[in-house]
Amino acid sequence: MEAKEFKEFAKAMTDYIAEYLENIRDRQVVPSVKPGYLRPLVPEQAPEKPEPWTAVMADIERVVMSGVTHWHSPKFHAYFPTANSYPAIVADMLSGAIACIGFSWIASPACTELEVVMLDWLGQMLGLPEEFLARSGGEGGGVIQGTASEATLVALLGAKSKAMHRIKEQHPEWTDVEILSKLVGYCNKQAHSSVERAGLLGGVKLRSLNPDSKRSLRGDTLRDAIKEDIKNGLIPFCAVATLGTTSTCAFDALDEIGDVCRENDIWLHVDAAYAGSSFICPEYRYLMKGIEKADSFNFNPHKWLLVNFDCSAMWLKQPRWIVDAFNVDPLYLKHDQQGSAPDYRHWQIPLGRRFRALKLWFVLRLYGIENLQNFIRKHIALAHFFEKLCGEDERFEVVEEVLMGLVCFRLKGDNDLNEALLRRINGRGKIHLVPSKIDDSYFLRLAICSRFSEESDIQESWEEIKASASDVLAENK
Numbered sequence: 001m002e003a004k005e006f007k008e009f010a011k012a013m014t015d016y017i018a019e020y021l022e023n024i025r026d027r028q029v030v031p032s033v034k035p036g037y038l039r040p041l042v043p044e045q046a047p048e049k050p051e052p053w054t055a056v057m058a059d060i061e062r063v064v065m066s067g068v069t070h071w072h073s074p075k076f077h078a079y080f081p082t083a084n085s086y087p088a089i090v091a092d093m094l095s096g097a098i099a100c101i102g103f104s105w106i107a108s109p110a111c112t113e114l115e116v117v118m119l120d121w122l123g124q125m126l127g128l129p130e131e132f133l134a135r136s137g138g139e140g141g142g143v144i145q146g147t148a149s150e151a152t153l154v155a156l157l158g159a160k161s162k163a164m165h166r167i168k169e170q171h172p173e174w175t176d177v178e179i180l181s182k183l184v185g186y187c188n189k190q191a192h193s194s195v196e197r198a199g200l201l202g203g204v205k206l207r208s209l210n211p212d213s214k215r216s217l218r219g220d221t222l223r224d225a226i227k228e229d230i231k232n233g234l235i236p237f238c239a240v241a242t243l244g245t246t247s248t249c250a251f252d253a254l255d256e257i258g259d260v261c262r263e264n265d266i267w268l269h270v271d272a273a274y275a276g277s278s279f280i281c282p283e284y285r286y287l288m289k290g291i292e293k294a295d296s297f298n299f300n301p302h303k304w305l306l307v308n309f310d311c312s313a314m315w316l317k318q319p320r321w322i323v324d325a326f327n328v329d330p331l332y333l334k335h336d337q338q339g340s341a342p343d344y345r346h347w348q349i350p351l352g353r354r355f356r357a358l359k360l361w362f363v364l365r366l367y368g369i370e371n372l373q374n375f376i377r378k379h380i381a382l383a384h385f386f387e388k389l390c391g392e393d394e395r396f397e398v399v400e401e402v403l404m405g406l407v408c409f410r411l412k413g414d415n416d417l418n419e420a421l422l423r424r425i426n427g428r429g430k431i432h433l434v435p436s437k438i439d440d441s442y443f444l445r446l447a448i449c450s451r452f453s454e455e456s457d458i459q460e461s462w463e464e465i466k467a468s469a470s471d472v473l474a475e476n477k
């Protein structure tokens with residue numbers, strides 16, 4: 001493809017994207033295709049001869065869109081949001097054009113340096129302590145990981161190497177295997193499955209602790225578990241606090257957990273994958289009280305801050321526990337400036353990395369902090385609007401406190417009734433929700449996901465839920 005054709009193709013695609021997003025409301029939110037739908041729609045083999053771009057464009061609706069779940073439709077209320085904005089889409093175009101692999105500073109200095117500065121911008125927006133920021137001149141700094149799961153694994157590996165170092169100093173006679181078999185980490189039973197997975201991948205024990213009635217992990221619970229484990233000869237080495245759990249968006253008692261971690265010299269990682277974006281609004285920062293006691297902090301701008309996937313922001317106070325611990329330095333990756341700027345390959349699992357800081361830069365500049373705050377506040381207000389509608393209908397109950405853009409609710413009645421309700425709602429195909437279950441109680445989650453969502457959309461979703469409830473209740477009489 002030559003430049004002239006590229007420009008035509010890209011312009012046509014830009015028009016298509018704008019049309020798609022602006023009219024996304026009118027599409028069926030989850031497609032009605034069955035597994036295997038796509039193979040018959042495309043040839044058995046790749047074409048021998050080149051095709052015109054117009055032929056590809058002509059197939060997008062037929063082949064792709066017929067099987068797309070429209071995550072950016074205001075009728076999509078499943079999981080948590082994933083971000084989407086025009087500035088981030090354009091930035092990804094530029095990233096695709098530069099197409100550098102910024103694993104070290106010299107591999108593309110702008111890729112590294114913009115990331116360092118963007119993580120400082122973002123850290124300041126959240127009100128993170130200076131110790132986390134590169135601009136403080138200390139050791140700390142930020143990095144863009146692909147996902148929160150990777151960030152948790154990286155934090156756990158850092159915690160592990162720090163603990164190994166300390167214990168070897170205290171017990172030079174112990175072998176690595178002996179020490180490893182004693183290490184134990186902690187998280188809320190309601191922590192995301194990626195935390196358990198990080199434990200498995202890291203080869204260490206991880207204990208899931210019971211939260212309080214608000215689904216929040218408390219300091220005393222952690223303290224008791226640590227005492228018990230020490231008594232049994234184990235070595236506590238890390239804790240993961242969740243700010244905004246996946247099931248109900250509950251917040252662990254970070255301040256209390258932080259104290260316990262400090263008392264026991266334990267690495268504290270904070271997973272704020274979804275809810276972390278809200279901390280750009282000062283009124284929500286009370287939920288991260290105690291953040292200064294954490295060793296690492298992570299949230300996903302790609303969830304709720306209008307930066308398209310993938311962009312998971314992570315800060316570390318002492319990156320050396322990752323950078324030095326997993327440092328392999330072959331000659332072909334060395335450069336003369338080593339040590340004067342981060343070589344991000346040491347901060348992450350893979351070697352390769354895209355120029356993701358561009359997305360942050362474009363979004364932060366083209367929205368401005370004020371509009372990003374407005375966006376978060378609007379989503380939370382819409383969740384409260386739904387909470388009010390739900391609370392006014394005596395057939396329903398809202399089962400958890402609504403703090404962010406998520407409402408957990410159910411029909412008063414047993415789990416079977418609520419399972420039938422969800423089947424009915426999703427079966428009608430107008431809106432899409434997923435359930436969760438805690439302490440054997442099944443409930444539905446309505447997440448505000450789309451940046452196009454308005455009160456009228458939430459009202460429509462509510463009408464759809466009410467209609468489904470009436471059907472299900474009539475059938476269950």
Ligand code: PLP
Nearest residue numbers: 147148149192244245246271273
């Ligand atoms: N942590 C929490 C609290 C989450 O809610 C999620 C996903 O929803 C994750 C971690 C995993 O995020 P990622 O897909 O970026 O790994």
